[in-house]
Amino acid sequence: MNKDLIINALQKVREQKPLVVNITNFVVMNNTANALLAVGASPIMSHSKQEMAEMMSFAGALVINIGTLDSVWRPGMFFAVEQANDNNKPVVLDPVGCGATKLRTSTARQLAELADNLIIRGNASEIIAMAGEKSQNKGVDALDSSEAALSAARALVDAYDCCVVISGETDYVVTKASTHALNNGHEMMPFVTGMGCSLSAVTGAFAAVGETTGLAATAIFAIAGEIGAEQSKGPGSLQMNLLDALYQLDDQEVLRRLNIQEC
Template identity: 65%
Template sequence: MDHNECIQKIGEALTQLRTAKPLVVNLTNYVVMNNSANALLAIGASPIMAHSRQEMAEMMSFAGSLVINIGTLDSHWISRMRFAIEQANEFGKPVVLDPVGCGASRLRTDTARDFAELANKLTIRGNASEIMAMAGAQAQSKGVDALDSSQSAVMAAKALVTSYGANVVISGATDFVVTATEVVKLENGNSLMPFVTGMGCSHTAITGAFAAIGETTGLAATAVMGVAGQEASSHAAGPGSLQVNLLDELYQLTPEQLELRLKLSVVN
């Protein structure tokens, strides 16, 4: 797609999401459950923060998508998440995987790769270090924070696209959306955003909302999060007000605002 076609499709996807109000099942980490649920509500989706195996098959039969976030991982979470992915596969639903801290420990890296292998309809959203670690490339990480630039992870993302048939979003100062056919670069957002925990996790949750209406590339969610974050940062005094402002901006965001503010280029 060219630049104008990309922006048009993003605006159309936002309108469609708000009309459909898709249900998004989230198995996410304890730190960001509230952030992710509020971000989904603000953009116009309907979140369920479900974890029980006993209801997961029923949930995935009528939900639009599944979001898996491995931020607070243990053996119980792994079992539940694996079962949820199996149910998403059973019902043909897209899965969005956030490999939080991939590369920081063998458990996280192995689990992220196992889940990616298992999911049939997969989008991966992570920072540069996480994407590089998943692909087996040399990556620098400090806990769950990226020390690599998003540009340096593009080749690793392409490897994940090939390995798992996935679409991949690399978050950072510059975002990249990598699919089997193109790489799109987005340069919105703000340097204040990394000072609020769960910004990336909210991005992942919103990626799940768009996936539920068929926009599985991650492009629309990345555009929305970048522009909303940029607008929220412009009138925030610090991380606290940024977090509140972001929800307001997600709620108020229009296709026209996206067209005006979005800094997007198709790399190839």
């Protein structure tokens, strides 16, 4: 059943080519736009309040990444979520560095509270901090295991009526109905900046076609990373090869590689 969901969602993304609006950080704009294009979606990077109402009327989903917060972008993020709500569009929240500063933590929680149709995608330390538990982070890097964040993820699911994706050596996808562990990907992936941010953007593409759990996007991205790493000498070539793998990924390869368990 899960395999069918993942395959069907990938086909829908490639057929429908949904427009995904990204308010994301300066570091990863190019990476995330290319990941969306490679998987079959259409990216737009926009943070202007002046066009956001119009943008969300025809876009498929909104992705908000708080990696480079400032006094201009922050109110624009709240306005964008309001427009997504008004147009019944899903919101993917990437709480980058949540727990590192009070500003990041409070902003992530306020955005989550505001969003009607929400997926949270973060690393273990970000998820733990967002739930109000004590996390171990170093800037935007996680020092907690993804398994250690499961109770925090479930608390967030209950608090915000959302789905949560925990990225790590094992990825976990937590919804009200189920928890799945995904053991794809590669140990080299954390050495490329913006990997998690790119997954958040791709999660927006899948949400735009109706797969709002985060499961399909997480599986597809991890499998692409696994394939890309097998062809790479290091992080530089991995970034390129992952995009190629996303673009070339077919149903048979997904089925062959998918390593998923229900917890």
